Amino acid sequence: MTNSIQAWRSAIVHSVADPADVGIDASYQYFEDGLLVVENDKIIAVGESKELLPIYQDKADITTVEHGLITAGFVDTHIHYPQTGIIGSYGEQLLDWLNNYTFPAEGEFHDKDYARKVADVFLKELLRNGTTTALVFGTVHKESVDAFFEACETHNLRMICGKVMMDRHAPDFLVDTEESSYQDSKALIEKWHEKGRLHYAVTPRFAPTSTSEQLTQAGELLQEFDHLYLHTHLSENQQECEWVSSLFPESKHYLDVYDQHKLLSERSVFAHGIHLCDDEYHRLHDTGSAIAFCPTSNLFLGSGLFRLNKAEEHKVNVGLGTDVGGGTSFSMLQTISEAYKVIQLQGEKLSPFKSLYLATLGGAKALRLENKIGNLAVGTEADFVILDYHATPLLTFRLDQSKTLDETLFVLMTLGDDRTIARTYSAGKCVHSRDS
């Protein structure tokens, strides 16, 4: 007979606070020979094996993990599932990349069967990479969001998605209207928002593709329903920023366009935020809004270097985003690796514990889900990953030389990718196993 309590004996590390607030040492817990105990979908204990085994060895089915490390499932705070098929498209910066690659690809998502096929590929890729929660763009078509949420339900994933609102400056086959975007978004909210582990995000693409009237409607939706997210792009590319100034001459700056339409809130997530002025950081902080830092995308599209120190200075919430398909990897480990390089280019350091925080608890905080996901605290949902120290010959060889947890984590984050994810669990169930 199997027990309803499951436990994993392994090295365990998880983030408990932002190193910027409490210092590195108080920002994480590490159990060299740890035990993670799960009952149904929740974590009921985490700690040293020698303390927990006497309590649980007769009550739990225990799996011993060899040469592995357990941590929380990764949280990707900005990604586009319809762009899975155009990841790695050559040669353009943002505005041409949108016109030449993105818009044609997104045009296919009126077909729900096609959307479901892509959603299945996309979710499989997220889980192969250890990502258990993401804030996801659909397309302008409501079918794209139905297909996505239906696919999420089959794995019981905590996911956030929304239909793109876009009523100008895009091809005819990809624009909605002020009225249809409001009605379609509302119908999707009523159908999906807070159904099980799913949440809805009101998703105007970015300021240039919405009229002021449409942005006003987006703000009204946020007033009408509780706990909705607002998900959009902000200040990614210089030409984009100039375009926004010319389209909204009455706004003080880019963020002010969203502010004037009442789109800043504790559940607002702005992707990129590269070219921001101090006043924009202040407003992000004052409203509890968050930025998704998307390093692989920012480098690939030549957008610029995100200034993490500015965000920290102004106490703005930050999560990490892959931004696939502008970003080049689904792997949050690879995303961390590129984040490190973006920070290096500014003469600073990104510690592996800050990276762990950004990829897990920081992302959960940006999404206001830190009481449910983001670490392995007792009472939270059992979304976690098992990382394999022996994923590749090089990793085995390199980690053999490692003397500290810092070094081990940093090497995992620098060399790691999908091969490093041995297993992914969502709500206590295995949703990806690399070797089976």
Ligand code: GUN
């Ligand atoms: N700005 C507006 N749309 C997009 C998009 O699809 N990707 C990125 N990276 N930036 C955007």
Ligand code: ZN
């Ligand atoms: Zn994006």
